[in-house]
Ligand SMILES: Nc1ncnc2c1ncn2[C@@H]1O[C@H](COP(=O)(O)OP(=O)(O)O)[C@@H](O)[C@H]1O
């Protein structure tokens with residue numbers, strides 16, 4: 209049974225088709241990669257799935273429920289969370305507070321107890337903070353919780369987004385280029401983090417340009433080109449697909465594939 | 469919670485309380501008490517405005533209107549409807565909150581300049597009602613406001629109102645600081661920095677903008693009621709467009725997203741015109757120039773910029 213199901217999605221911007229006829233299914237605990245050249249529509253697909261864009265065609269289903277026109281925050285309630293390619297950090301808040309916002313749906317939200325800082329609110333704050341510290345440690349950001357996010361380096365912000373998305377306790381996590389701008393060591397750490405997340409039973413949908421990483425950890429790969437599906441299948445199949453090699457992976461990646 | 473956040477949170481409220489308690493020892497005359505009282509009253513409104521503008525990041529050029537609703541509530545309620553003054557004050561705050569809720573729902577969908585113009589229109593509309601409904605409001609001449617009487621004790625004079633407004637400001641600052649460090653306050657600040665990320669994390673963006681807007685309207689209305697009660701009268705000028713601009717200037721000058729900044733901004737624009745009377749005819753020119761210079765050199769507002777400078781020097 210698929211957790212996330214995308215059916216025949218189509219969307220255009222000012223007459224230009226960004227996605228057309230894209231369908232995919234993601235299962236729990238699966239690492240599902242979406243690859244494709246720049247402008248292929250990967251981020252647009254994430255925006256459609258997470259409710260930021262309303263598609264012209266098609267449906268998005270979470271756990272069998274049609275959520276296509278749901279407001280963004282409702283999707284979060286149903287277990288969807290994501291990170292952003294162009295960082296969307298709360299840059300005036302501390303690292304810990306960024307992650308604490310991720311706990312929003314798990315907190316009591318009546319305003320009056322917050323205004324008067326009732327004991328219940330204080331206790332909840334402490335619990336949320338503890339959880340945030342745990343998640344920061346999980347993504348390798350121990351010890352920076354009190355720093356203002358705006359002062360952190362790019363690599364740390366990428367991880368901060370992962371910690372924040374995890375704080376919501378999603379069933380499906382969309383990661384948009386988590387290893388972009390990372391060196392080899394950092395990429396290896398991201399690799400490990402993603403595998404740990406999937407091991408917890410969370411479905412990870414991964415958009416990533418680092419082919420070594422994608423080939424290594426993905427259970428299945430979906431290839432997009434100019435808004436259309438070019439291929440889909442297990443890594444071993446996709447890396448040998450002639451259309452994919454020609455269109456995207458290129459000669460270098462083809463060689464890499466045969467050597468790997 | 470770390471020592472730093474504990475200090476930051478309670479430091480602000482305790483510092484403000486100390487200021488309110490100590491200031492009377494050095495204020496030489498009723499004139500100075502009046503200035504301090506006006507500062508506290510305006511700071512109360514600016515503190516509210518800061519919730520929606522400084523924290524949630526939604527501009528409002530119409531808070532003079534909510535201020536006016538509070539002011540006219542304590543005038544019209546007792547005079548025309550026989551509501552006791554002590555009850556008219558919270559009723560006015562409630563009314564302002566309700567109106568903010570009704571108007572906020574549609575207009576908070578707008579962003580940036582569009583929201584600014586919409587709130588500006590709202591403020592002007594509210595002020596127009598005060599001018600035009602002369603049978604209730606006395607029209608352009610305004611009306612007098614009965615005294616606040618609590619348990620047979622009548623609140624009058626600058627020293628009494630110094631204490632009422634000062635203690636209210638401390639309480640308001642406490643409430644604001646509590647809110648900021650709660651799920652609601654974090655939602656406000658998250659929306660300010662990234663609406664898409666807030667939404668994706670489950671924050672109902674429209675709802676939290678509305679909460680911030682309603683709360684800020686309530687703060688402004690209470691401040692407006694205080695001013696009317698203190699002055700013993702109210703005119704449409706209490707709620708005019710310039711009042712809204714004044715609040716925004718105070719908030720920006722003192723520092724958006726800073727509770728102490730709200731007080732400093734209010735103090736700046738209340739005290740300075742008094743000091744600048746030495747420039748006679750050029751008073752407004754000098755005031756305008758000073759505002760420009762402060763914004764140029766303390767771009768994030770007086771309090772956040774100075775706080776950063778002091779912090780940097782220490783580390
Ligand atoms: N909000 C938008 N307005 C106009 N065009 C858009 C918008 N979002 C995406 N596009 C277009 O859709 C196409 C796919 O972009 P994108 O999804 O960002 O690609 P990828 O993430 O695969 O690099 C691009 O041609 C891009 O310009």
Ligand SMILES: [Mg+2]
Nearest residue numbers: 250251252293
């Ligand atoms: Mg992209």
